[in-house]
Amino acid sequence: MTDAGALPLPSPPLTGDAPAGPDAPPRLEALEPRAWRVAGDWTVLGLRGRYDELRQQVAAIQADTPDALWDLRTLGRLDTAGALTLWQGWGGKPPGRLLWLPEQVTLFSQFMQPTALPRARPQLGPGLALAAQRLVGFARHGVDLIALTGRLLLDAVQMVRHPALIGWREISANVFRTGAQALPITALVGFLVGLTLSYLISKQLKTYGADIFVINILGLAVLRELGPLLAAIIVAGRSGSAMTAQIGVMRVTQELDALSVMGISHTVRLVAPKVLALAISLPLVALWTSALMLLGGMTAARAQLGLDPAQFLHTLPTVVEPANLWLGWSKSMIFGGLIALLASHFGLRVKPNTESLGQSVTQSVVTAITLVIVVDAIFAVLFSNVGL
Template sequence: MDAQAPSPTPSVKVDHDGDKFTATFGGSWTVSGADSAERAIKALDPLSAPGRGQHAAEVTFDLGNVTTADTAGAWIIHRERARAEFVGNRVKLANVSQRMEFLLDEIENHIPQLLDRPRQPPAIVRCLSSVGQSTVSIGHDFVNLLSMLGVFGFRLSTVFSHFSRLRVISVLSHFDRACRGAVPIVMLMSFLVGLIVAQQGGFYLSSFGATIFVVDMSGILILRELGVLLAAILVAGRSGSAFTAEIGSMRMREEVDALNVLGLDPVEVLVVPRLIALILALPLLAFLSDIAAIIGAMLISWSNLGISPDVFLRRLNEVVTPLEFWVGIAKAPFMALIIGLVGCSEGLKVGGSSESLGRQTTSSVVKAIFLVIVVDGLFAVFFAAVGI
């Protein structure tokens, strides 16, 4: 069998007549001869030299002698044509085979376009823009929360005017999960916080010989503020996030849309039972939180400060009135309403992806805890203004 003849070496020959140049290409323009093609193509360097545009020429690339070509060879020819045109020359192709024309067209259609990167505004502008966007987002969230509150109030009035529409089983189920399931963690956290408050307060009060006043401080602080606030924060992280995840999952599986198709109101079916259960559960959790925190304060007072339980309870009964307890408990339904509204509204914002579900669940917990603290501060200002 005869050995296969080697492919002709790529070659370029340039002829000119005044401002008319003819570049004759010959040989095999393939990837195996790329090095030879790069050396041969240097004959075209004068046509793409800087300043060439001041003496524009008419250049013809004659490809009639090209025996074979692949994408690599066609790309080299296309590149040199672009370089010659870039300095102002008028380049045309002659004697182009059908295969070469196809390769050149494909290369032209697949050249990546350079995208102009937008200029970054100054840092102060970016900072102000971020603040503005955050402000607008907060405004939208506030409007959405008010809208959800209005819809909830309307549906609640409808339910109580037509009591048969109240889903009692759903309310009891959510109450069981929001209240009974949260009792251990709420009482444990409150017990530990009661220990810390009494220990720190007793440490500093003992320096002034006023150790007994740790009872006054612990009792008033726990009953008015800490008990309900701890219960609300834990419920926001536990039940508020659960509401968002449950409703968000239903949104992802299009179950909320299915309720609309069936003629059922999603707010009445999904939101109203959850909010009623949470409004009933949080005052009870706040009461248990108060008890656990006071027990913690009493134990640390007994072990560290020498205040026996009977002295602690007698002093607590003297300085703490039922009003202190009711001031704390009165905040619970409002905090529960805020937690439930935020959790349900964020759940209804979930899109069709798990990323959206995670983002809205995180947003629900952060917003609920923030608003709970804001509501507690507003109540503190209000009670101070009315002298309670």
């Protein structure tokens, strides 16, 4: 018998049953009123489904007889799970009378450190726990996005100093994919939205005899707000998702790791061309969408109010100030850079599996559309007196 804190020398086993054979169930054997033998296999498999039961048995014995003798020398197998079960049953400290083998000391010594055992965390309700988890995830996304923006700015300085680093072909390809190839869908959606909007406005204005003001309302709403916003939402769903999927597939196929091994910056090769290309192409797509929305509105005004298209086109420049057009273009440029930056951010966070790829694409589209609407609302408040 030794003190718990010292390395013991092997002692002859107490009288009783023979050591347990292989795959023996874990058990406690009473040798005498104040002596207990720990026998069997105290392992993860052996303790399966009996952790609480055996822990409570050990705790009850320790509480009833604090000076009880514990003999661990005839244990069949002992791993960390079994040692932790005994340790917790003893109350987080070795008993005063303990017989153990030198190789068993290592398993228990890890629990003698103050930071070895996991600390009990305060339990939150399901709603608070979910809210806290989402808040932490949102904060991590924010930190990573700021870090990506910082790396992009630093690499932009390097590209300005060394123009050979700029991927002109990649920028050109992204302008074509995000701009030229998006013209048909934006034209269709823009024309139909303008048609519907003008039809509803005309119905109301006709009631008050203010037919001509349909040009004011439609021109201001389309060039200032609806055109850039609608184009950004379509591009976020169409091109933003494609960017995220492209970078995510590169993660799955380990192409990003290959770029890192070759010393090629991800922001220079992948992020910067996408951000620059979308910041160039989206204002043009927004102008195209606004033109088709005005065409649809002009068609509805002709059918509903009998308004001549020539009069519509002649009156539009006089009632809508150029500042509204420049404001829409500026917003579109910011929208484009933001969509590409978010798409790259979520693409770089993809893990090498298909499930993570699908989740990242969904998060990219939803986040981009949400932030576009938020930024548009901020612009509407800050520039509420411009062009009106």
